[in-house]
Amino acid sequence: MHEIITLQFGQQANYIGTHYWNTQESYFTYAGQDESPVDHDISFRAGIGADGQDTYTPRTLIYDLKGAFGTLKRENALYELQQQDQHGSRQAGGWAGTTMPLQLPPIAPSSYQQALDQGQQAPQLGTESVRFWSDYNHLFYHPKSIVQLSEYELNSSLMPFERWDTGQELFANLDREHDLLDRDIRPFLEECDQLQGLQVLSGIDDAWGGFAAKYLERIADEMGKGCRWVFGLQDGRRVTRERQMLQMLNTAQSLSALHSSASMHLPITSVPARLPGYVEMDGASAWHTSALQAAAVESVTLPTRLRRAEAGRATFGDLETTLSNDGNRRLAALGLTASVAEDLEEQGQQVNGHEDSRMTNGYTNGRGDEHEQPANKLDIDFFPDIASSSRAGRTSERRTHTFSTVESLRGPWKSPDDIADTNADSRDRRRFADGPRATTHQTNLLFPLLTSYPQIFRFRGQEMLALKASVSTSTAVADRIRSLEGTARRVVGLEERETLCDGLVGMAEEYEEGWSGDEEEGDDD
16 A cells, blocks of 8 residues: 655644644545546545544644644544543552642634534734644544653743754653654554555754654664655744854754664755745745745655556655665755646647746756756755855856756646656666666646645745645755855864764765766756
């Protein structure tokens, strides 16, 4: 069945996860409708609710701090009776004396949630009405999916969850007490017939990076090799110099630690350095920034959840075959372009390898040199701009060489013949190790703009969009790793400096080996 289990660590990850699961729920079809192109059994698990009815809940684990869940509870309409019975039996067999429960005032559900519960038309959401990621959640989760880490509280000034080491220590303490893998993830693993892989959403510039690194290290020790895709989330907002240095150090430690346990790692900023004119979002709103991130994450992984190969299906392993260079290039950049399907059909998609300027919001492909900004460059680059200004000035002079690209297209971006030619060329290049490798997967399933999704795309009157998402490895990745290494070398302690910085240098070298900027530019096409 090629199941996928999703791990979500932290606030931004759960904002993205909520958009992601709302989108998955929208793909369900019912009696009298055409079969969905998405195989729901890959991401959802069957079960039995408290009333004996069949249930269908996401294969996910949702970790967050105390106070971060809003109105979402472990007990819900599907499992509430069952949970009540369990609580009752524990009390009867344990403490026999009187108890005095102490509870904080309950959080009132949002008007959006109330409308969903009552089966009414949901009101339009706004940044002021979304207080938590649960305020726009559409689904019921299995109680075992909800994991609250009560040792830390959201936005606490007394015990902030900011430092990478803090996340490592929290995981070690919890794992020593509970064995987190046995308690949390093993029940989901045992339900899988043939696990395709894990996809992990986690902050990497705060304590969640340390928590996720330790978690995946334990999984690698227990399960050995496997597809584990990490979407490493970074805060792209402007912060104080002190906080920026802490975030960069946390990121450096995350990149180094995750490199051995993640089969692919895609760092994603919450606020890209440049946005096209058709995107308008509030960078201070997690609801907004996570929506843009979710569109890219959900689209680039869509091939792994499709039913049929002819409809664009591919596994995580297939994607890695193109990207990772036998597992040596595990860090990659994520990009996205949006359009309207009808516009693509009118424009005839791409003609002789040249994009219509209307498809890229009027952006041109470079400054007169097609190799500096390849024709497949997308409008939104999610790879965090971690280079210092001085370093950026030097690296910008060197043109970017792309080693490999995987495209996931939703809508009529390319003709079937173009896609077949691209994939055939890529197979030949893998065989003879000649030139950049690229594979393309295209489906007619467009991206739905749900009522829970903010109006960040300025395509008025559209309920669905055609998206082009890609993952690529290039020399730009090496430039940014080296910039981060230079910063880490100045701020990290002497005892850790050698191991951390040498590890980052080794990662960067994988994006330079076998290619020189002085080589012929024909390989960049």
